[in-house]
Amino acid sequence: MTTTRSRAERAAQARAAEAQLTADGIDGVVFGWVDNAGLTRVKSVPLAQLEHAAQYGVGALPCFDVSLVDDSFTTTPSSTGPMGDLRLVPDLDRLTPLAAQPGWAWAPADRYTQDGTPHPGCQRDFARRVTEAVERRGLSVRAGIEIEWVVADAAGDPATAGPGYGMTRFIEHSDYLREVLRALTGQGLDVLQLHPEYAAGQFEVSVAAEGPVEAADTTMLVRHTIRAVSIRHGLRVSYAPVFTEGEIGNGGHLHLSLWRQGRNLGNGGPGRHGLHPDAEHFFAGVLAELPALLALGAPSVASYLRLVPSRFAGAYRCWGLENREAALRLIAGSTAGQANAEFKCFDATANPYLAIGGVLAAGLAGLDAGLPLPPETRSDPATLDSVERLPASLPETADAYEKSALLRQALGAELYEAVLAVRRAESELFATHTDADLIEAVRWRY
The missing domain is CATH 3.10.20.70 (Glutamine synthetase, N-terminal domain)
Incomplete structure (x- = not known):
């Protein structure tokens, strides 16, 4: 670098x-x-x-x-x-x-x-430091963050109400989406998918996995590019967790795979679904720290309007193969190199360097401790009393974060304290807001 x-x-x-x-x-x-x-x-x-x-x-x-x-x-x-x-x-x-x-x-x-x-407060340097700690263990990480956004017209209403994943929505905005695609690829990015998403006016783009810091950089670049293309088409963009009250919101799902000597440790191993032991310990470490990690990956008060059951947001502290209601969705992939874990509980209000760095730090702690991966959740966790719900508000998440010695050590005192102070202050800032008022307050900030 x-x-x-x-x-x-x-x-x-x-x-x-x-x-x-x-x-x-x-x-x-x-x-x-x-x-x-x-x-x-x-x-x-x-x-x-x-x-x-x-x-x-x-x-x-x-x-x-x-x-x-x-x-x-x-x-x-x-x-x-x-x-x-x-x-x-x-x-x-x-x-x-x-x-x-x-x-x-x-x-x-x-x-x-x-x-x-x-x-000491540089978030990008934090992500770099944790990445280097991963590499010192003979491991490497490939990561990518899905980008979801809502496009709105000049009045601020969703620019299309066509069916989720529907061709109608795609046709209505085909020129716009083509320019998004051209701009991204013209900037050297390897676009994997571009499609309409579920909520009104919502789209999603995915790009190829990279190293952790590079993936966070790319997340910034993709969001900037989408916003710039949108403005050229007379559209407004929101990456906020929820655009319309009661609807599915915008996620910022983190995809991550762990590698050693060119081998993907999410495939071909002796563990469940082909996981290698190092991958099991790594993912167990993330699950163990997940309530505190939400302070980095779901860091806004509005995040918790999205992070609710039955909205594909990963509101439960569990994992499962292709389980879209679990916080950690294991993806087998069509080839060995594509196997990865998706952390569904994160959204686009996250600083991507903090989110990725925090996950790596927690994963390394699980690896060093040899933590066992808990039993898999094979059904909708909302139907199971035995599965723990993740924190349902930012103050709850801030409490978990404040108790995390692991994140305090990984982030360093100055960055750790700054994150906590911002979470506490924003919790207080919006303490008396209704859900509708909160959505309105942050809709165009992200």
């Missing part, structure tokens, strides 16, 4: 990139990061400033570590309010001209302190 290089190496890379971007008609570069409320924040520079930014970064307020979904702020023992500054350093390995925003390129950014050391 770019940020592991010296300043001189980053400068040389930026000069080479600038020459190509100039030829491509690019005028400026956007640097993006995701805060602890799940909102994408950006700064940009003209192309002539790319070399300087690659060497030294651009300024970024540290108070965004404790920013809320409504742009207000909370505090932690380590937060400095309006004092201090950080440096956003773009990762030029992911520098991408934006197909739906002519003249602009994009790169994800890492956050550094003024003295050039990684910021």
